[in-house]
Amino acid sequence: MNSFFELIRSRFVSIGISDVIDILLLSTLFFLIYRFIRKRRAFPVFIGVIALLLARSLFKFLGLSAIYGFINMFCLPGIIVVVVIFQEDIRAFLEKTGAGVISFFRILAGKLHPVSGSKEADAVVKAVTRLSATRTGALIVLERSTGIDDVSQSGIKTDALISSELICNLFFAPAPLHDGAIIIRRKRIYAAGCFLPNYTDPTLSASFGSRHRAAIGMSRTSDAGVIVVSEEDGRISYAEGGELSRGIDENKLKSILDGYYGVTRRSGKDGNKSR
Secondary structure, three states: OHHHHHHHHHHHHOOOHHHHHHHHHHHHHHHHHHHHHOOOOOHHHHHHHHHHHHHHHHHHHOOOHHHHHHHHOOHHHHHHHHHHHOHHHHHHHHHHHHHHHHHHHHHHOOOOOOOOOHHHHHHHHHHHHHHHHOOOOEEEEEOOOOOOHHHHOOOEEEEEEOOHHHHHHHOOOOOOOOOOEEEEEOOEEEEEEEOOOOOOOOOOOOOOOHHHHHHHHHHHOOOOEEEEEOOOOOOEEEEEOOEEEEOOOHHHHHHHHHHHHOOOEEEEOOEEEEO
């Protein structure tokens, strides 16, 4: 037993600053991956892979060469299997990571500034509130850094200024584009009647309709936010990062749109003001 503790002590005494930094960076990476994948179908597989890797490292640390060599034989085939299982999640993670890096360098370069879009934010809020009151189903995608041209090409390019009247008309039942989603690209309605990728997940609640499932799928494979209006009860929901917030109110929706447009509101003598 004493020799075991001596082995551990000798290993940790040799750790330097670079090793500490290395461990912290690796821990941060694992935390980000965990936070990204914790509510996905492949999460149990992810936990199994992590447990196997930890066991492999422990066996190597303890010098158990036989069991270590046995597990090591399955590492390369295992990597291929993991890539196949996680291909959709890996793609989504890399897209979001890349979008974050691009935004970071744009900030450093001084090319990313808050966008004045209070008029557009208010128009979307007004339209969604009307659609909710009339129980008119709607899907509104707020495009961010990740390009979703493959989705916009499934509909009709409109490239129109945002107005509450136009949004309501696009989702009006007799209209030919009412079943699809509209894509908002900052200050313009870029496309309408778009079909979002089909998303199936047996772990999702049976109460989620096709619009809610499509919204969750869209938010998992891109950094876009998706507003959903249920035609059954008129409830407003919002999907982002693969998570759906159901039954949000007008104030919460306004906060989401303000964040999307970089709008800062403050109360003053003249009421609500935007900057």
